[in-house]
Amino acid sequence: MTPTLPASYSQAALRGIRCRCPRCGEGRLFRKWLKPLDRCALCTLDLTPQRSDDFPAYIAMIVTGHLMAPLIIALSKDFHLGPAAMFAILIPLAVTMMIGMLQPAKGAVIATQWWFGMHGFRKERIPEREAPTSEDTGAP
Template structure:
């Protein structure tokens, strides 16, 4: 008995298999691209939605779906495992921004519950959706920088940061 593949959705393209692209479509990894000098630079590139390795190409081809391979430097991004962590980061940041606003609205203004909800709910949704993709890009950049989940740990000579456990 063959079980259905529950990892695929009706919106997935059926003409290409899930997972990393086949070897014949792989772009050779360029060694001449400008690697980031610090973790902060790589994370900022990810926040902007650019490839953390080269900073040139787009990191996402859909809202939260990263490209399999960078079009500029050839970095394979299929190793990334951000999972739910970007959502947690976006929720925590949204909560810390919204909490003082909610307290100020409740304390300083005589607004009805309906008026408060009309302000708070749309603002929270916009903040949450606006922070989700940058958080995922930064987390993918962190995974690449630290060499997690099969990424090659690449550095410019002498660019190791404090806290990195390199000999």
């Protein structure tokens, strides 16, 4: 199968966020929740060079913190909730957000590494069409 390469970084990152191969966009990226496959089953992209490590967790923490902060402020100002009620609302919500963001964040990190040719990945791009020459256009 000839892979349909993404036209831009954002398209490759979106494929990773969807937990799909950043190269072809069709194959699965993960064999377990956070364990990437060794190769894409469809385009045979070698995924072993990926080194996402802890970065997806940092992304999930930062996004969760920025989304939770306004909620915490609103709950404490507009609703007079006690500490137990605040914890009962916020802790499950924060944990759910963190867990829900980990796999898409890891997919985006792997797609970023692939797109920029980091850690042993090879940069692959759609071949740009060559600019027409004067011979092609018939100009003198």
